[in-house]
Every structure is written in C-alpha cells, then in structure tokens.
Amino acid sequence: MQNKTKTIFLVLLASIVAIIFLAPLFWMFSTSFKSDIEAISGGLNWLPQEFTTENYTYTLLSQGLNVPVLKWMFNSLFAGITGTLIIVFIDAMAAYALARLDVPFKKILLPMFISTLMIPWVITFLPLYMQFSNAGLLDTYAVLIFPYTANAFGVFLLYQFFRSFPKELEEAAHLDGANKWQIFTKVVLPSARPIMWTLGIFSFMTIYNDFLWPLVATSSPEMRTITTGIAIMQQGSFVSSYGKLMALTSIATVPIIIIFLIGQKQLIKGITQTGIK
Template structure:
C-alpha cells in the first residue's frame, strides 16, 4: 500500500522560501569574496560589475604572498588567537567555577562587578591599557597581545551559567570520596562542560582572529602583526585599494575559521541544543 505524500502547506512553502532567501543573503558576501579573489584587476574595476569572472587568475593570491610576510602574519594570528583562547578558557573556567559552585563572602558583589565591566566600551580603556603595556615593555610582543585578554567577563558569565546547570550531587559525591575543590573542578565539572568550553573557545578564537584594532594598536612592527592587520598594508599609492588582492587575502584569512568551525561543529550544535536544559 502506497502512502500518499502530503502537499506542503502554504506556511511551509513560505518558511522554505524565507529560509532560502536568508541563506542566499548570508552566503552572498562570501561568494563575492571568493569570486573576486580570482578576478584580474581589470574585471574587478569594470563597470557594470559582474559576479562571475570571465578570466580566472591566481595573480591576486600571488600578490598577497609576495607583498606581505604572509607566513609570519598567519603564524602570529595563530599564536595570538590561540594563546588568548587557551588562557581565557583556563582563567574563565576557574573564575566561573568559584562563582557557581563555591560559597564565599562577596560572591554576588563580585559577579555584579564582573557583569558591569561588560557595559564599559572597549575604546574607553584602550589608552590606559596601552600605557600599561608600554610601561611593561610589552609592545610588539606576544605577551602584550595575549596577556590583557587572558580573561574575559563574558566568558566567566557564560561558563558560570553552564556550571549552575550541573547537578550539585556530583560535587557532594566527590567530596565524600575525599576529592578537593581543584580535583572536583578538573575531574568532575570540566568533563561535563566540554560543549560549553568548545563553544566559548570557538567564539574567543574567531573574535581575536578577526580583530583589527587590537593588533594595530599594540604592534608597530610589521613582522609582529596578524593577518587581519597585515591586509591593511596592501593599500596602494594615493590610498588606492586593490580590491582583488584584498579579497584574496580575506579568503585565505577566513579558511582557518571555517576549518575550526567544521572541526567542532558536532559539539557546538550539541551545546546549542541543550542550552537551558538541566
């Protein structure tokens, strides 16, 4: 006996159309970056513009790698974004555990202060922070790039909320077995918070990899810049921007982010699906 396929309802059709349109709008800038990266300069500057290149070329990619210390910039980006992510996960998780699982005087006040720092614009603290880094002699160093971002108020709050959702019975069982607080944190809480840690790690890595202002301010040596700040050096004479070359550099810059997302996609989706559940 054959089962009849139900005709889609008007609401389903509209939802599908809306999904396709939104997806196309989201992917359009990425498609423009990819296609422009393989266009010769004449086609990039042609009017009216065309989406697909008539002639495919690798000249833009060659220009990026020849005009910039490309390998060094990419390496700096990995050290900067990866170092910040690693230290932020360690310090944020420690602070979040204390705020979520330990009872001590002033815990609520401390949490309020941490959340309040999220309301302070980053630009308001940039000058005194730069002065502090300069006084320590950390300008043009990996330490100066990483240390001021080794902890983050959003990360602490995010992990605290996740830790609050974990049953306290597992803490009590570990204490009965003689485990100390650090052992409970390392062997009990963290293994149950892997999805949250991966999610925060992805957000932190992406935000720092894409950051332009921070490496521009704290590095004056071209060899210490990141791939994002290095692309600003591609501006030609009289401020002319070689859009094809810029798109080629941007294409290479986003590839590690795509790989990072694909690598932890399963865990990332798992965390989003279980947000708010206890």
C-alpha cells in the same frame, strides 16, 4: 492548497534574501581568482574568465612583496588559540569556585565581575595602550593576548552552568578522598565541556576578528594580525589591486568561517543563554 502556495512563496523569499547574504562572499572568492586587470575592468562575470591563482601565490609566496602575510596568519591563529585556552581555563576555575566553593568575599567578587560587562570598552583601550607602553610590551604577543583575558563574559557564562550542575558527582568524589583540584579537573571539567566550547568559540572569534586594538597596539610588519595587515595593504600597496585584496580577505575569512560552521550550535547556545536569562 493555499498553505502550499504560501510555503513556496516564503521559501522563495528566503532564498532571495539568502542570495543577498551570500553573494558578496561569492564575489570575493570569485574576484580572488581573477587577475587585477580582469577585476578592475568592471565585468559582471560571477566566475573568472581566466581562472588564475597568481593572487594567492603572489600574496603568500612572493619575495617581491615585502610583507609577511603568512606571519600575520600565524599571529592571528596563535593569539586566538593561546588567548582562548587561557580564557577558558581561568574563567572555568573562577566560575566554578564562585559557584561552589567557599571563596572569601564571594558575595562582592561576582557582582563586581559581572557589573564590568556594562562598561563600554572605549574607556579602557587608551590606558591599556599606555600600560603596555610603560612595560615595553607594545608590538608583542602580550598585547594580542592578555587584554582579552580580563573580560567577565566567560565567568558569567560558566557561573550559570556550574550553579545548576548537580552536586552529587562532586560529593561522591569527595567521599572517595579527592581534593578540590582533583574534583575540578576529573569530575567537573569533563562535564562542562560543551559550555567551555561555547566560550572557546566566542573568545577565538573575538580575538581573531578584533581590529582597532591590534591596529594601535602593534606597529611592525611582523607583529600585525591578518585583519589589521589586510587593512594596511588596502590603504597601501594594494590600493586598487582588488584581485590581490580579495585573495587576502579570502585567506583571512576561510579559517573563521570553518570554525563558525563547526561551532555554530555552541555559539547560538552562548548568545541565547547569556543574552536572555
């Protein structure tokens, strides 16, 4: 009996905490369907008094608005997907070779890669800016994709997986006359799919959500990402238009929350595997 009261109390407490975590998101969605005037008039309406989709049509479709919100969304998704594919593929190749093949200088390469995980990124972002500037590649997709591919996190994560991967499958394929590349693509990669999803979700979230780097490395309205674009709108023409701002933040948030909910299990696996072991 006492235990039951305790459980009810804990569930109640957890629910109140859950409201604190979810209410700001609900308020964001709710505001995005209010007119700017209703939003700013300071009510406590958790649902709009007058439901309107004008914030969405205005931010996405209006000719009057001279910023390309849909292009920002495209840029974020394109950079996120392309960067993620590159990261997963090159990290998997490197990690597999370091775990299993006779790579020269293997004993130096792996510690060198992993030790860079401890370097604060603040050291690299100004020289990276200069490198892209020298190459004339600022404000292009290159800045939105390539800097993320150098991170050693994925090599570390996949290395741990390949090291504990049973050798028998590779040996059987080797006896069948498969070469290294065939073994890698036909035997190893298919069995590494779950861990590659983990890395993929991590990478996509990192690229899609990044803020400071795309803010300094892009400058034209066409090359902004959604996360930098909305920040510029907040400081510019939407400064107190909270209905429209919340429509923009909702547009930016929905895809990443969907991906998060789908990939949550993989994400948690990645956090616990690299964090602790």
